[in-house]
Amino acid sequence: MREGVSPLAQLKKSVVKAEEGEIYDVELSEDLLKANQRLAEENKRLLHENGAKAIDIMGAIGSGKTSLIERLVRLLKDRYRIAVFKGDLTTTIDAELIARHGVETVAINTGKECHLDANLVKKALQRLNLRIINLLLIENVGNLICPAEFPLGSDKRVVVVSVTEGPYMIIKHPFIFMDADVVAINKTDLTKPMGVDVKKLEKNVKTINPKAKVVATNCRTGEGVEAVAKALGL
């Protein structure tokens, strides 16, 4: 954590002289989760200085995050200069799917971590020429728990939840939905075979987070994707 002894540390050491064997009480207030939040703020500032905004796309494994990004890229690539960060534990399979649409794509392999963090995004930002992009889409690792704890510096957060995850996915993970600006309820073509009521899912989101905008999507056909873009102000 620390490299060498800082001047401030030296100063503290020279001022406070406790006697041998005395109990020394140190008051601190450093928040360990704030370190990530600070880096996230730096990422956001860097993007804004370069005239770019960022959207973080979260959701469970297989909910359709990559499909939504592919659809958003196809829809928006004439209006925006887009780059995509694709978070996964390993492989560039999804990143290649996205890159096929002709947008700059950086694969972020977390190795074993179950979420992206602001530091990984900061490193990925160094690979981009920020002057030539104005929209960054960041796909988080598939997970409905940990990404809520680690903001990345995005302007808006989307959660993708698919009807194939069953009727209770939203109420089981309230905290990630509290963080969402837009919720895409995906795979609506499978509503009937799954016996899931999209209206009920929408109500669950609205109960937890009345401000979140909810859009029903089918990212295979592109249905609802324009509404997602609109809800994001794109």
Place this chain on the structure above:
Amino acid sequence: MHEFSITSQIVQNVLAEAEERSAKKVTEVQLVIGKLTFLGLEQVRFAYEALTKGTIMEGSNLVIEEQEGIVQCGNCGYQGDFKYEDDPLYHVPLPTLKCPKCSNTVTITAGKECTIRNIKMLV
């Protein structure tokens, strides 16, 4: 969820503070952990014990204070606990961002922290 990595940071920070003061032993560490973090206290304690072994923190007392989640309403000024939806289906009440007084959307002001508040050491 990330108790081990977070606790490892806590131990590193405490050891650095102790080193700056040439402490012989750390006797107590007080943490504040928000209830809205995904940190399980039992796992934090387990990781703490494992990570402090063989260091001057070994055997130190770990005191954890839990911080309740607090929300604030920009509309009516309400400040306090979440509004919960209660339904037998939920098993535990479901926290919502709805203001308990005026139903406006509230913002979270406390409950997401993980702070080292105090360290006691022998010098």
